[in-house]
Amino acid sequence: MTPLSENPFTLGVASGDPLPDSVVLWTRLAPAPHEPGNGLPADGSIAVQWELSEDDTFRRVVQSGTADAPAADSHTVHLDLRGLEPDRVYWYRFRADRWISPVGRTRTAPRPDAAVATARFGLLSCQQFDEGYYTALGHLAREDLDAVFFVGDYIYENAINAQGGARRLADPLPSFYDHWTLTLEDYRQRYALYKSDPELQAAHAAHPWYVTWDDHEVANNYAGDISQDNDPVDQFRARRAAAYRAYWENMPLRRPQRPSGPDLNLYRRFSYGRLAQFDILDTRQYRSDQAYGDGWHTPGPETRDPARTITGDAQERWLLDGFRASTATWNVVAQQVAFSQHKETPDDDARVSMDTWDGYSASRDRVLAGVERAGVQNLVILTGDDHVHFAYDVKKDFDDPDSATLGVELLGTSVSSGFDGDERLPDWETTLAANPHLKYYDGRRGYVVVTLDPQRVRGDFRTIAKVTTPGAPITTAASFASEAGAPGLQGA
Numbered sequence: 423m424t425p426l427s428e429n430p431f432t433l434g435v436a437s438g439d440p441l442p443d444s445v446v447l448w449t450r451l452a453p454a455p456h457e458p459g460n461g462l463p464a465d466g467s468i469a470v471q472w473e474l475s476e477d478d479t480f481r482r483v484v485q486s487g488t489a490d491a492p493a494a495d496s497h498t499v500h501l502d503l504r505g506l507e508p509d510r511v512y513w514y515r516f517r518a519d520r521w522i523s524p525v526g527r528t529r530t531a532p533r534p535d536a537a538v539a540t541a542r543f544g545l546l547s548c549q550q551f552d553e554g555y556y557t558a559l560g561h562l563a564r565e566d567l568d569a570v571f572f573v574g575d576y577i578y579e580n581a582i583n584a585q586g587g588a589r590r591l592a593d594p595l596p597s598f599y600d601h602w603t604l605t606l607e608d609y610r611q612r613y614a615l616y617k618s619d620p621e622l623q624a625a626h627a628a629h630p631w632y633v634t635w636d637d638h639e640v641a642n643n644y645a646g647d648i649s650q651d652n653d654p655v656d657q658f659r660a661r662r663a664a665a666y667r668a669y670w671e672n673m674p675l676r677r678p679q680r681p682s683g684p685d686l687n688l689y690r691r692f693s694y695g696r697l698a699q700f701d702i703l704d705t706r707q708y709r710s711d712q713a714y715g716d717g718w719h720t721p722g723p724e725t726r727d728p729a730r731t732i733t734g735d736a737q738e739r740w741l742l743d744g745f746r747a748s749t750a751t752w753n754v755v756a757q758q759v760a761f762s763q764h765k766e767t768p769d770d771d772a773r774v775s776m777d778t779w780d781g782y783s784a785s786r787d788r789v790l791a792g793v794e795r796a797g798v799q800n801l802v803i804l805t806g807d808d809h810v811h812f813a814y815d816v817k818k819d820f821d822d823p824d825s826a827t828l829g830v831e832l833l834g835t836s837v838s839s840g841f842d843g844d845e846r847l848p849d850w851e852t853t854l855a856a857n858p859h860l861k862y863y864d865g866r867r868g869y870v871v872v873t874l875d876p877q878r879v880r881g882d883f884r885t886i887a888k889v890t891t892p893g894a895p896i897t898t899a900a901s902f903a904s905e906a907g908a909p910g911l912q913g914a
């Protein structure tokens with residue numbers, strides 16, 4: 423091996439998808455993170471040593487070995503460790519040549535039959551690099567969490583003009599980023615840019631993440647094979663294949679998630695003792711094209727058409743079968759776009775978003791029918807995408823406030839997308855009248871801390887006042903809880 427003359431650990435370390443005996447460890451070698459190819463040879467492989475320890479000083483190393491970082495995977499490592507103890511904190515690090523990576527901390531899941539007293543999770547989404555500092559991620563890194571859910575828009579595909587558009591950047595970026603991402607190299611470099619951020623690195627190093635994507639990991643508002651601008655399908659599938667490939671390379675995901683061309687199996691299920699089942703959805707790859715265009719529109723025959731789907735048939739069956747088989751106290755569904763109905767005005771012909779579950783109401787009705795049929799009483803939906811905090815009661819019939827509440831939806835705001843945002847919604851009274859099941863709004867940046875115990879779920883909505891300048895403090899703007907067996911959000 424040629425010696426590495428520069429430190430290759432510029433993009434941090436990560437862990438993810440914890441199981442009772444396993445966790446995935448990740449890193450990517452990039453001595454020159456802002457150059458195509460990251461300053462490494464275009465073929466071959468680099469050997470990376472790794473260590474897993476019971477303490478953060480690596481005196482009690484329990485496993486160690488060597489992994490390959492192949493050029494074909496843009497020098498990423500995906501290490502699927504086995505034989506770990508359940509519900510245990512571990513520390514890990516990598517070494518290549520004479521360079522040693524930052525230390526990561528991770529944690530395995532409890533055994534499936536374990537009674538878990540309490541567990542805490544972060545909920546993140548939407549981190550457009552050129553719209554704000556990752557202050558929220560720095561704060562999240564210091565939270566006491568079991569794991570983190572990232573529910574989409576990890577990168578954005580837009581051209582970044584470091585001179586004009588990139589508001590957070592003191593140092594100009596190479597003009598390399600000043601075009602839209604289309605090719606595998608574009609997407610690989612976009613991940614390198616985002617992951618060069620020290621606060622994103624800290625958030626990954628502090629907690630294991632369960633990740634899923636939304637649209638911007640490929641392109642805005644795409645649906646299955648169909649791009650927003652209706653590009654030729656073959657052309658869009660090639661772009662999707664490049665984007666999916668770079669996504670897998672850059673996330674702490676296992677081998678079964680490795681894509682094949684434009685297909686990547688991202689929906690997956692985890693258990694957290696008897697406390698929770700996590701169903702992590704992919705509502706992008708298999709969805710029907712948006713109805714009535716991609717924007718806001720009055721619902722009509724097309725949104726209600728049972729032949730249209732947001733999950734695809736196979737994922738829907740898998741989800742409903744999982745509800746039936748579940749014995750967990752909480753059924754947590756982590757997914758990308760708003761599930762609850764959200765009307766623009768109280769009028770009967772009010773518009774709703776065609777890109778969310780509102781645009782696929784037959785899909786939503788089938789999921790809610792499945793929830794009822796399975797006797798699921800503790801549905802918790804974790805969502806992103808809207809760049810604001812929302813909290814909703816999930817109603818059997820959203821048009822009838824007296825209908826049963828079947829669960830709750832905690833929709834977390836963006837990390838940075840949308841710049842600073844505003845705390846209050848100017849037409850809050852109208853929005854509330856249109857959506858009586860909506861319990862909360864805050865339009866600033868941040869994340870949610872979700873605490874589960876056998877009695878209740880609690881969401882603490884963390885916000886920061888500013889992301890266009892660094893270093894803002896974090897506050898808990900509001901907290902809501904819902905009791906096990908009696909879904910419905912109450913201020914807490």
Ligand SMILES: [Fe+2]
Pocket residue numbers: 548549574575638807808809836839
């Ligand atoms: Fe977003």
